[in-house]
Amino acid sequence: MTSTSTPSGLxxxxxxxxxxxxxxLHEACASRAWARRLLAARPYATAEDLYAASDAAMADLTTEDLHEAMAGHPPIGRPEPGDPASAREQSGMAGAPDGLKAEMLELNLAYQEKFGHVFLICATGRTGEQMRDAVKERLGNAPEQEREIARTELGKINRIRLARLVEED
Structure with a gap:
C-alpha cells in the first residue's frame, strides 16, 4: 500500500x-536561478517531484547560471572550512596520500585554467584515485562537452544534497 501523505522532511x-x-536551496546549489525555480514550484508531493524539478531547472540553466552554480563548489581535495557537505562528499580525498593530493592540486589548476571553472564531479563514494583519473580524462574534452558533463555532475550533487535536505526526521 502506498502512502499518500508527504514525507515529514519534505x-x-x-x-x-x-x-x-x-x-x-542555496546550501544545495549556488545558482539563484535554480533555487528560484525550485522555490516557485513548491509544494512538492514527493521527493521525486522535487528531484525532477531540480533536474529540469538544471537543464535550463544558462552558461552564466551554470558558472554561478559551479562557483559554489571548492576544488576537489580542498573543501572550505565550515562546509560539511563538501567535506562529506569529498571524503575519498581526505585520507589520500600526500602525493595524490599534490597531483590533484596540479590537475585542478590545469583544469581551471583550461575551462575557467572548478573541476566538478559527484565525488560521493569515489576514491581519490577515481577523482584524479576523471579529471585527467576530462582535461581532454572540448569546453562545450565539458560544460555539459559538469552540468550532469552538478545535477547528481544537487539530488544528493536535496535528499539530505528533505530526509525524514
Missing part, C-alpha cells in the same frame, strides 16, 4: 518561509 521544506527555503 513537508517541513514545503512549509519553510520563502527566505528560509531559499537559504536551504
Amino acid at each position: 513537508a517541513r521544506f514545503n512549509a519553510l518561509e520563502e527566505h528560509a527555503a531559499l537559504a536551504a
